[in-house]
Structures are given as structure tokens and as C-alpha cells.
Amino acid sequence: MTGLSNPEETGGVLMPNLIAHKGLKTYQPNENEIITMQHSLRNLNHVEILSVFSSFGVKLVKTIKKRSELVKFIERSFQQGKLSEEIYIAIREKAFNPELNVSDGFYMAFDEKLSLDKSQVISYIQLWNKEYKEFEENNVSYSSKIELIKYYPHKVILLVTRLQDKFAFDKSSMYSTKYTEEHQLLVEIHFKEEIIYFQTSNSTKYKVIRTIVQNFISIIVEKESVKLFSPKMTKRLSFTYKEGENVAEQHSNVNPNTVKLLDLLYDLDKEGSNFSDLECKDITFDHEDAKKKQKRLRRARINTQNYGGGDLLATDSVKGLILNGRTILRMEFSLYYNEETSPEEFKKHAIVAGINSNNQDGFRIYIKNNDNSLKNTLNSAYIDLKDAFIANYANGNLRNEEKIKSILGLDSSE
Incomplete structure (x- = not known):
């Protein structure tokens, strides 16, 4: 037997039919596993439960809408030996180790x-x-x-x-x-x-x-x-010495960590990427006297709300801090993830992501959205974020140097 067959009635409620993937084999759980399944289901919401079955190619006919009825049906089916051990383990892991499914x-x-x-x-x-x-x-x-x-x-x-x-x-x-x-x-x-x-x-x-x-x-x-x-995100901008001008000094002032971080951001927003319309919403810089040890002096936070919205990287204030050698420690940014729904159609999803580059325990990248109904999409978006970071980190060159110079007003060609 590979799955649950005919619909059955429990308590006068018509339960959904489960059609299992051919590769799944049912088994008879012991008492401890039954108790654990009951505990696991109580820790998950309706969408999270459905997502587990969906990941195994198991279709649930949506004849019932209430979570309580779905939980009752799964518990009964599990006790009767109509579910696979793989599904049981996946539900248990999702309930008690959510870290295996985070963006x-x-x-x-x-x-x-x-x-x-x-x-x-x-x-x-x-x-x-x-x-x-x-x-x-x-x-x-x-x-x-x-x-x-x-x-x-x-x-x-x-x-x-x-x-x-x-x-x-x-x-x-x-x-x-x-x-x-x-x-x-x-x-x-x-x-x-x-x-x-x-x-x-x-x-x-x-x-x-x-x-x-x-x-x-x-x-x-x-x-x-x-x-x-922690990955060393450092790269200096190249520059052209010009007699009688101060271009070289301005270029050398820009912090190498900030340069590489901007290079990564613009990688996400370039043609061929699955992301678009990137806007920086929140930036934390180090203190202007980085040698000071007091933690309360180490950070200067700027939020887009202070400027009436828009991209912080386009503001003169943020550009000035970057040109003065301040280091970006953390930033949050909004952007669209373009999910392909057909060969010629894409669906845009607005996401908020963040980067922490000043953590001695490691470089951190996260997606802030927590909509469970979009979990698969968010996971796909995070994979693309992760791959973009790793590729950019491994590349010894700046991929977007001219754009960085242009944004900061350091166009040496003038």
C-alpha cells in the first residue's frame, strides 16, 4: 500500500482523500511515535501541515477547511498505518526543528x-x-x-x-x-x-x-x-590619478568592505538576475572614530523614514558617509523576486532582505518576510541570494565598479 485510498467519515465529517507518491510506503507507528505526531501537529499551522504533504507530492483534496478537522484526520490515519514514515519524520522536524526550513x-x-x-x-x-x-x-x-x-x-x-x-x-x-x-x-x-x-x-x-x-x-x-x-568582503576601487584634482584621495577613502558590499547589492539588481528594483531602507555604519571601544559609539543608524522613503544609497547624506570612509555594518533592503510561472510569464514578489557584515561570528544574510503561504517562494529567493553572495565572494574582481563610482559621484572619466 502506498498511500491513503478512499475518503472516510469520522464524526460525520467527510475527510479528504490522500493520494501518496509512489515511492512512499506506509508503516504502523508505535505509541511513542503516535504521541509525537499529535504533539507535532499542535505546533504547526494549517499552511505548514499542507506544505509537508506537498513536498512529498501528496495531494490533499480540500473538502475540509478547518485545521482542527485536518489534524484529526491525519492523527487517525497515522494511527491506522496509512501514512509513510518519511512524512512522519518531516512533520516532526518541521515542528521541532524549524531551523531546517528558514530563509x-x-x-x-x-x-x-x-x-x-x-x-x-x-x-x-x-x-x-x-x-x-x-x-x-x-x-x-x-x-x-x-x-x-x-x-x-x-x-x-x-x-x-x-x-x-x-x-x-x-x-x-x-x-x-x-x-x-x-x-x-x-x-x-x-x-x-x-x-x-x-x-x-x-x-x-x-x-x-x-x-x-x-x-x-x-x-x-x-x-x-x-x-x-568571517568572509572577508574587501575590495578597493581602482582610480585614475589626475593632476590638480582630488579624485585619487576620494577613491582611497572608500572602505574596502563597503565597496564589496555595494558590489554584491548591484549584482542582485543587474540584468539576468531574478531580482529587481532594489532599494536600501536601513543602514548601520560604524562610528566615525572606529578605534573607540565603547559599543554605544560604534554605530550610526540611518533609516529611510528619515528621508521620506526611497533608496538611502541615493541620498547625499549616505554617500557622504561612504566617501568619508565609514563602514557599512548592516543593511536592510527591499526588492522584487521575479518568480517564473511559465516560459513567458513572471510573478513579482516583494521581499525585504538584510545583510550583517560586522558579525565576528560570521557573515549573515536573511529574508525578513514570514508569510507561510509563500514559504516555497521565499526559500527559492533565498537560494538565489545565497548563490549570488557566494559567487560574488569567490570572484576576485569587482563586477559593478563603474556603477559604484557613478552612484558615489566618482566618475574618473570626466
């Missing part, structure tokens, strides 16, 4: 040459899970697991898990209870670009998984410790 993430770089075929990746994972999965940090013991999700010649996608036993004291029974805390993230290691992507919006989970990935790469390259660092 957000941290990026770290490394300086090691990696070139691994699939068999080598599998061998290193097996070695890790056999000999290195148990480790100690700050006198606390942990266990870990690495799974290969997908292999490509230029990158691998891993599911990395860290487990830690913890205790809770129940005053009513006067006994302690032992439970396991789990942190789990999807991680991409890009070989050629020497960059790692951690899919999460949770900095705590990111930090604990980062340690495992760092140690895993150390095993591969046979070093005691591999250094991971």
Missing part, C-alpha cells in the same frame, strides 16, 4: 583546499560517526552525528546534529529527570569557494554546530585545528 543563515570561510569525491565524503563521515562523534567542550560531554544529504562535485550538504544530556529537577516528586537536548542544522561546504553556509536564524545553534563542522574539516585535512573566519 536565513550564517557564512564562515576557511583557507583549505578541499576536493572530495562522493566516496571520500562518505568515508570521512563514517570515520567521524565511528571515532570522533563523542567529544568534550568546557568539561561537558557531547555526542554528534553527521549525515550526507546531497553530494555535488563542488559542494556537499550535510545534516549535522549535536546531542547533550541534561537534567531537570521536579519538586513535586523530588526526583530529577534526564532528557536530551538536540541541536541540528543543514550545512553546506563549498569546496572551491572555501565557504560554509549554516542554515539557521538561531545564533546559539549555529555556534554549537560550527564547532563540529570545524573539527570535521580538521579531520579531512589532517590538521589539529582548522581556522574558520
Whole structure:
């Protein structure tokens, strides 16, 4: 049996017919799995539940509209052994590990040459899970697991898990209870670009998984410790010396980090990109005296509302700060994601995205929208954002130098 067949009535309500993908096999869950399924469904909304089934090619005939009726039907079907284990696991993961499905993430770089075929990746994972999965940090013991999700010649996608036993004291029974805390993230290691992507919006989970990935790469390259660092987004503008003019000084004043960040932004807004109509809405600069240690002096935030809307990069105030060597630490921007609905038609989706380039824990890119009904579209948009960043980071040249010069009024051709 590969799925749920005929509609059935429960409590006088006609339940929808589920047509499962041919590759799914049903199974009979145990009591713990049934309880976990009930708990999972209570943590998800209607759209999130439907999205899980949709991801497996399972169609739900929408004869009922209420979430409560859908949950009741899924619980009953699961108890009767009419759902696959894959769907159960996906619902559980979506309910208790939402970090596996976020349009957000941290990026770290490394300086090691990696070139691994699939068999080598599998061998290193097996070695890790056999000999290195148990480790100690700050006198606390942990266990870990690495799974290969997908292999490509230029990158691998891993599911990395860290487990830690913890205790809770129940005053009513006067006994302690032992439970396991789990942190789990999807991680991409890009070989050629020497960059790692951690899919999460949770900095705590990111930090604990980062340690495992760092140690895993150390095993591969046979070093005691591999250094991971925030991607260096630095590139200076070229310039032309002109006798009697101050062009050279102005060019050299522009912060290299800001130059590369602007280069990335304009990559998103150029012909051939799936994005368009980019406008910067919020910028945080460093303090004009960057040597000062006080955190309250480190930032100067400018919001588009202060200027009546529009693109902040087009304002003289922001241009002036950039030309004076101020560093962009964070920015948020609006843009349209152009989703192809047919070979000749596109649907525009307005999104708000952000970049944090001053995080010592890693470079962060995120999409701020949280509309669950557009989750698949937002995920696609984030993949394009991520790919654009990695390609731009790996490219040693500025792709949009003339546009940056023009925007800042540094057109050396005049």
C-alpha cells in the first residue's frame, strides 16, 4: 500500500482523500511515535501541515477547511498505518526543528583546499560517526552525528546534529529527570569557494554546530585545528590619478568592505538576475572614530523614514558617509523576486532582505518576510541570494565598479 485510498467519515465529517507518491510506503507507528505526531501537529499551522504533504507530492483534496478537522484526520490515519514514515519524520522536524526550513543563515570561510569525491565524503563521515562523534567542550560531554544529504562535485550538504544530556529537577516528586537536548542544522561546504553556509536564524545553534563542522574539516585535512573566519568582503576601487584634482584621495577613502558590499547589492539588481528594483531602507555604519571601544559609539543608524522613503544609497547624506570612509555594518533592503510561472510569464514578489557584515561570528544574510503561504517562494529567493553572495565572494574582481563610482559621484572619466 502506498498511500491513503478512499475518503472516510469520522464524526460525520467527510475527510479528504490522500493520494501518496509512489515511492512512499506506509508503516504502523508505535505509541511513542503516535504521541509525537499529535504533539507535532499542535505546533504547526494549517499552511505548514499542507506544505509537508506537498513536498512529498501528496495531494490533499480540500473538502475540509478547518485545521482542527485536518489534524484529526491525519492523527487517525497515522494511527491506522496509512501514512509513510518519511512524512512522519518531516512533520516532526518541521515542528521541532524549524531551523531546517528558514530563509536565513550564517557564512564562515576557511583557507583549505578541499576536493572530495562522493566516496571520500562518505568515508570521512563514517570515520567521524565511528571515532570522533563523542567529544568534550568546557568539561561537558557531547555526542554528534553527521549525515550526507546531497553530494555535488563542488559542494556537499550535510545534516549535522549535536546531542547533550541534561537534567531537570521536579519538586513535586523530588526526583530529577534526564532528557536530551538536540541541536541540528543543514550545512553546506563549498569546496572551491572555501565557504560554509549554516542554515539557521538561531545564533546559539549555529555556534554549537560550527564547532563540529570545524573539527570535521580538521579531520579531512589532517590538521589539529582548522581556522574558520568571517568572509572577508574587501575590495578597493581602482582610480585614475589626475593632476590638480582630488579624485585619487576620494577613491582611497572608500572602505574596502563597503565597496564589496555595494558590489554584491548591484549584482542582485543587474540584468539576468531574478531580482529587481532594489532599494536600501536601513543602514548601520560604524562610528566615525572606529578605534573607540565603547559599543554605544560604534554605530550610526540611518533609516529611510528619515528621508521620506526611497533608496538611502541615493541620498547625499549616505554617500557622504561612504566617501568619508565609514563602514557599512548592516543593511536592510527591499526588492522584487521575479518568480517564473511559465516560459513567458513572471510573478513579482516583494521581499525585504538584510545583510550583517560586522558579525565576528560570521557573515549573515536573511529574508525578513514570514508569510507561510509563500514559504516555497521565499526559500527559492533565498537560494538565489545565497548563490549570488557566494559567487560574488569567490570572484576576485569587482563586477559593478563603474556603477559604484557613478552612484558615489566618482566618475574618473570626466
